[in-house]
Each structure stands twice: as structure tokens, then as C-alpha cells.
Amino acid sequence: MVQSGGSPGHGARSRGLFRTLRAGAAVTAVALVASGCGLLGGSDDADAGSSTGPVEKATVRVAIIPSTDMAPLWVAKTQGYFTEQGIEVEFVTKGGGGDVITSLLGGDVDFAFASYPLLVQAQQKGRGATNIKVVADASAAKPDTTAVVVAKNSPLRSPADLQGKKIAVTSTGSMADLAVLAGMKAAKADTAGIQWQQMKFPDMLPKLGTGEIDAAFLVEPFLSIAQAQLGVWTVFQPMTGRLEGIALNGYAALEKTTQQYPKTVxxxxxxxxxxxxxxxxxxxxxxxxxxLIQNANVKPEIGPVLHLPDYPITTDVTRLQRVPDLLKEFGLIAEPFDIKPMVLATPAG
Structure with a gap:
């Protein structure tokens, strides 16, 4: 609105200024689209974005465990999303979370895909000697993406039946046993006598069939594979109720990596x-x-029916804090833990 009392040429000058600003905004918008910023979250320029300049390290190594939780990373590599940013990514496949953490702490990889419980425990154990940074969120829980299962002919049918039984997980002190503990507690089942059996997901299916283990905590795609091949019985789904939406896995780097190669990170x-x-x-x-069909030995008929987790766009500290709070509740860590200092800020698009 033009107020009264202005000079006779004030309205014309204002309209001219408005046209100039509007034209400038249009040019800026075109430039932003051309640079790839905004909703797609990155630059199409091969030197890692005009706002940051060339990356310090052109090739990075990422320790992974093949799963639905990191599947977008395969897509990013094949579709050239990392190449657009000026880096090439090499995947180093590991069999379990402990191997991933070892590779990260040992400096064998630049980034690691790991569960938040393992990252929190490694950080707390390091007591500042080794500082880990969460550089990106990888996955968050959805119902149907995990289950505690038994063989179809097993007499075990409820969480209470699992008391004192052999339950397979990829590693202890991880989201796997944490989810089992939380689910059994919700059902008022005793968890004290559980006999944890650590093994890789592919090894769980035959051992369920032979009775060497009583139950297994499975994630996709192994859950759908087990349902198709063994007709397993789902005792309970842990990622419901209080665990629905909880942060599962993240991509981490050592602090010295984030300091030495900030543009690469x-x-x-x-x-x-x-x-x-x-x-x-x-x-x-x-x-x-x-x-997943191409990289995780998922059969083409299984791919369409997989239950996928959420792939967060941002790293929400409040949601991540639920993990160390649960770890403390179940005695997997001895002291309260604030995860906020671990989280590295995400660069602007």
C-alpha cells in the first residue's frame, strides 16, 4: 500500500523498483535450479558445488552391511548422485556391525553405515579419545520391517515363550537385541535368561530350520525371504508402539575426517x-x-513385497536421542548419553 503524502513520482519509482527486484529474483531462481540446489539437495557441478569448491578427497570408502536400510546408497552410486558432488564411492562390505565399527575406528574407511546403539557405545567407550560424528541419518523404523520369528513348526508362539531361549541377532548391544528386549518388556516377559546367538542374517535361516536356534531377529530383505522359504511364524514385531519411528542406522565418520575433509564430507x-x-x-x-535385487541377493519375486524403512531427509537429534535413552533403560550403557554433540550439521543445498 502506498501511503498518502508521498511525492508525485513516488508510485512510479516504486513500480520500477519492484520490476527490477522481480527480474533479479527470477534470475536468481534460474541460477538455483541450474546449480541443483533446493529440493534435490545437491549440485550438478562436478566440483562438489560452487558454494564449497572442490573436494579434498575424490574417492571415499564406505563400510556397509547389505540391507534395505542402506539401499538408497546403491542407487546414489549407480545414478551418479555422488559423482555430481565430485566424489566416487567405494563400498566395503562387512558381515556385522562390530566389523563396521572396527573398520571405522581403524581408519580403513572414511564413512561407516552402522546402527546407532553401536555408534553410541563406541563413542562412550572412547571417552573422547576417538570422536565419532554422525554425518547423515540412514533409516528409521516402520512396522513390518523387522520381526522376531521362529520356525513354522516351533511350539514358541508368544514373547513369554522366548524366556531363556536361544535368540539369534547379528550383534549384541545393537538395535537387534535392544528391539527384542523392548518388545519382550512390553509383553511383560522375562529377558534375563536369553541366550544371545551372534551370527550373520543368512546363517539364521538354516539354523532356524535345524533347531540350532529357537528364534531370530530378522530385518528386510531376510524377513520376506524367510517367510517365503521357511514359512516362519512371527512371534512379535518390535518396531511398533514405543519403537515405531525410532532411528535405526546412520552414516558416521571420525571427527578427524570431518575436520580434514569438510568439503568431501x-x-x-x-x-x-x-x-x-x-x-x-x-x-x-x-x-x-x-x-536390492542386484546387490543383496534378493530374488525378483521378493523385491516388490519388501517392507522398506523410512529414509530420513534430515538428522533429527530428538529422534536420535531415543536410542541412548533406551540403551540406558535396558542397561546396555551405564550412564546417560547426550547424542547431540555427535551429530554433524547438514550443509545447505
Missing amino acids: AAFQRGVEKAHREAATRSGDDAVRQA
Whole structure:
């Protein structure tokens, strides 16, 4: 609104200024689209984005455990999302979470895909000697993506039946046993006598069939595979109720990596963000399922029926804090833990 009392040429000058600003905004908008910033979360420029300059390290190594939780990373690599940011990614496949943490702490990899319980415990155990940073969130829990299962002919049918039994998990002190403990507590079942059996997911299926283990905590795609091949019985689904939406896994780096290679880390973050944004689309969801068929030995008939987790766009500290709070509740860590200092800020698009 033009107030009264202005000079006779004030309205004309204001309209001229408005046209100039509007034209400038249009040019800026075109420039932003051309640079790839905004919703896609990254630059199409091969030197890692004009706002940050060239990356310090052109090739990075990422320790992974093949699973639905990190599947967008395969898509990001094949679709060139990391190449757009000026980096090439090499995947180093590990059999379990402990191997991933060992590789990260030993400096064998630049980034590690790991469960938050393992990251929290490694950070707390280091007491500042080794500082880990969460550079990007990887996955969050949804119902149907995990289950505690038994063989179809097993007499075990409820959480109470699992008291004192042999339950297979990929590693103890992880989201696997934490989820089992939380689910059994919710059902008022005694967890004190559980006999944890640590093994890789592929090894759990035959051992369920032979009776060497009583139950197994499975995630996708192994859950759908077990249902198709063994007709397993689901005792309970842990990622419901208080655990629904809880942070599961993240991508981490050592603090010295984030300090020595900040532009490289930012480029990795932008590549992950773009992959997660795309995974939320119909075509992106199809690409994630195809990546699991190609990289995780998922049969083509299993891919379409997999239950996928959430792939967060941002790293929500409040949601991540639920993990150390649960660890403390179940005695997996001795002291309260504030996860906020571990989380590295995500660069602007």
C-alpha cells in the first residue's frame, strides 16, 4: 500500500523498483535450479558445488552391511548422485556391525553405515579419545520391517515363550537385541535368561530350520525371504508402539575426517540427501527395490513385497536421542548419553 503524502513520482519509482527486484529474483531462481540446489539437495557441478569448491578427497570408502536400510546408497552410486558432488564411492562390505565399527575406528574407511546403539557405545567407550560424528541419518523404523520369528513348526508362539531361549541377532548391544528386549518388556516377559546367538542374517535361516536356534531377529530383505522359504511364524514385531519411528542406522565418520575433509564430507551428505529424497518417489522406490535385487541377493519375486524403512531427509537429534535413552533403560550403557554433540550439521543445498 502506498501511503498518502508521498511525492508525485513516488508510485512510479516504486513500480520500477519492484520490476527490477522481480527480474533479479527470477534470475536468481534460474541460477538455483541450474546449480541443483533446493529440493534435490545437491549440485550438478562436478566440483562438489560452487558454494564449497572442490573436494579434498575424490574417492571415499564406505563400510556397509547389505540391507534395505542402506539401499538408497546403491542407487546414489549407480545414478551418479555422488559423482555430481565430485566424489566416487567405494563400498566395503562387512558381515556385522562390530566389523563396521572396527573398520571405522581403524581408519580403513572414511564413512561407516552402522546402527546407532553401536555408534553410541563406541563413542562412550572412547571417552573422547576417538570422536565419532554422525554425518547423515540412514533409516528409521516402520512396522513390518523387522520381526522376531521362529520356525513354522516351533511350539514358541508368544514373547513369554522366548524366556531363556536361544535368540539369534547379528550383534549384541545393537538395535537387534535392544528391539527384542523392548518388545519382550512390553509383553511383560522375562529377558534375563536369553541366550544371545551372534551370527550373520543368512546363517539364521538354516539354523532356524535345524533347531540350532529357537528364534531370530530378522530385518528386510531376510524377513520376506524367510517367510517365503521357511514359512516362519512371527512371534512379535518390535518396531511398533514405543519403537515405531525410532532411528535405526546412520552414516558416521571420525571427527578427524570431518575436520580434514569438510568439503568431501559435505559432498557425501548431499549425495545421501538426494538419494533419500528420490527414494520417497514412486520411481525412487522402484529403484531401491531393484538395487536390492542386484546387490543383496534378493530374488525378483521378493523385491516388490519388501517392507522398506523410512529414509530420513534430515538428522533429527530428538529422534536420535531415543536410542541412548533406551540403551540406558535396558542397561546396555551405564550412564546417560547426550547424542547431540555427535551429530554433524547438514550443509545447505
